[in-house]
Every structure is written in structure tokens, then in C-alpha cells.
Amino acid sequence: MTDIVDGKYKNCQHFLLNLIVFLQLVDQDPWSIEIPKFSKEDNPNSIVGQSSFATLFPRYREKYLKESFPLVVNHFNDYGIKAELDLVEGSITVSTTKKTWDPYIIMKARDVIKLLARGVAYEQAIKVLQDNIACDIIKIGKMVHSRERFVRRRQRLVGPSGSTLKAIELLSDCYILIQGNTVAAIGPYKGLQHVRNIVEDCMKNIHPVYNIKALMIKRELAKDPNLKNESWVRFLPQFKSKNLSKRKKPFKIRKKKDYTPFPPPQPMSKVDEQLLSGEYFIKEAERKAMKRREKLRKQQEAQMEREIRRNKSFIAPEEDEIVSKPNKDSVNNEVDLDVEKIKKKIELSKKMGFKKKKSK
Secondary structure: OHHHHHOOOOOHHHHHHHHHHHHHHHOOOHHHOOOOOOOHHHOOOOOOOOOEEEEEOOHHHHHHHHHHHHHHHHHHHOOOEEEEEEOOOOEEEEEEOOOOOOOOHHHHHHHHHHHHHOOOOHHHHHHHHOOOOEEEEEEOOOOOOOHHHHHHHHHHHHOHHHHHHHHHHHHHOOEEEEEOOEEEEEEOHHHHHHHHHHHHHHHOOOOHHHHHHHHHHHHHHHOOHHHOOOOOOOOOOOOOOOOOOOOOOOOOOOOOOOOOOOOOOOOOOHHHHHHHHOHHHOOHHHHHHHHHHHHHHHHHHHHHHHHHHHHHHHOOOOOOOOOOOOOHHHHHHHHOOOHHHHHHHHHHHHHHHHHHHHHO
16 A cells, blocks of 8 residues: 555556456465464564453353463463463463564463353363464354343254254364353364354354255365356255244134224213112102012012922923833734634643643
């Protein structure tokens, strides 16, 4: 930009075209460019100013940090960074010293202590000090208003037995830790972009499976040189949101009455009812006698109903009349009766009885 101001490049468009050509010559994929290493020989005079960062950690992390902090201090000494652990205030502080030669290492050290305070293990957090690895702490606590909905969507990132989280880690080459209202990710810069997109979409009610499938398809398409310069939209899965109403209909649907601006009529008072019936003009003694007679009449009616209910149990139920069916043999005998056959049978029975008596 200074060259443009000085007049070396009078035409800004010409400068931009040269910049684009230079980037194309270096490499077509900017993520594959190797970051040159910054060694101690590149800055022998160290840094002039002093910088420091501090972060608080919860009480349950105190025991782990107390055990692993000597390893953190030894690792920071290689870069000239001073680390302090304050168990009284519950804080970790990192600061530069006169031996610090890398000006950006203090930012990396700040990320390390943040990760240690958020529950990440020392072995994973210390990887951030490498040049090609960074970290991203995604705050998901305020993305969803309902607490129950937030817990369900956070569980989707983990998946059954942690399968979804493992798939995201394999595809993005990142270490991911979901704890509380944050998601901590450690890995290459391109992988961190994928992790953030997946987490934000999941909090917007888009299942992580869609993004996992898209990453798998992109990884396979990148291997094909013919599809390298083409659009991959037609191969990727499209997510369509469906707003379905889950409201259940009531069993009894009450119909609303027609709205009328006029109020309902005022109910009649006892005096108005007595005036209509003429009872108001009767004397008090007659009025009491009328009430007494009405009360006796109601009592008699109630007594009659009670007696009817009691007498119901003594009334015999009506029985159905049993109609005897005529015997088929008797009907046939009456119709086809042979008197001669009956006489012969009687005579035979008498003869048989006489013979039995003789034999005796």
C-alpha cells in the first residue's frame, strides 16, 4: 500500500493483478502453503516491551493444574515465557521476559492457559505452541434460549457413544472437547473452520450428519483432478428446514360465540320477581303460609320418590314363559298307532311269563 501512495503503482488495478498472478504462481491452494519457521536467530535482540495475560480457572481444575504445571513451566522456558500459578486467587499468568525472542508466542501461551482452565489435558493444550496448529473456543451457551433444547442439541454433537464427535475429529484433524457452554477445538486452521461451521449449524437445528457427509464427499472429490476446478454444489447434500407444527388438537373444540359489543342483560332481583308474581303485595303472614305449603308439597313429593325406590327391590322380576316343545315320537305314535300290534305284544309277554313259572 505504501508503494501505491508513493506513486510506484499509479494504477491500483495493475497492482492487484500482479498480486493475483503471484499467488497463483506460489500455489493454487493457500492452505497447503507451509508457514516458514521463526527461529531464535531471526530475532537475536529479543523483544523490547513486556506483555502478560491472566485467566481464572475453576476449583475442580486446581488438583490437575497443580500436578501438571511444572511441565507447562518447563515447556514455556524454551520460548522464554514465564508462567505463574496462583492457587489463592485461582488464576494462571503468563508474561514475556528478556529472553523471549518470538513476538507472537505470548498469544499462543495465552491460548494454552485458556485451554487448561477449560478442562483440556496438558498433552493436547501444549500443541497450540506449534506454528501450524491453533485453537478455537466456541461459545454456544447463548445460541439457544431454551435450556432443554440447548442440552439436546449439544448432545447431538457428541452422538451415541461419542460416534459423531469422533467422526468430526477424524474429518477435521482436530481435537474437540465439549464442556459446559463452550466447545474447545485444537488443530489446523482449515479444520477449525469446519468445526466452527458444524457447531454453529448444530445450534441452529441442523444435524451434524449433513456437514459430516459434505466433508466426506469433498474429500473424495478433491482426489479427482477433473473436478478440481468445477463447482461441487450438485454433489453435496442439501438441507431443507421444515417448520412442522407439533401442537396437539384438543378433544373438545369449543366454538366461540359471536362477539357482541352490548353487555348481557342484568338478572332480575328477588323484589322484581315478587312484583311480577304478585307476591310482593301479599301480607307477611300469608307469604309465610304459602312458603310453608310449598315446602310441605316438596317434602311429600320427595317422600313418594323415596318409597318408590325402596319398593323396587320387593317387586319380583317378570319371568319368561317356558314353551315346551312337542316330542317327535309321541306325535308319530298318535298319528300312526297300530292297535293289533300292541295286542300281539301283550299276548306274547303273557305266554313268556307262564313258561318261566312252569320251569321254576
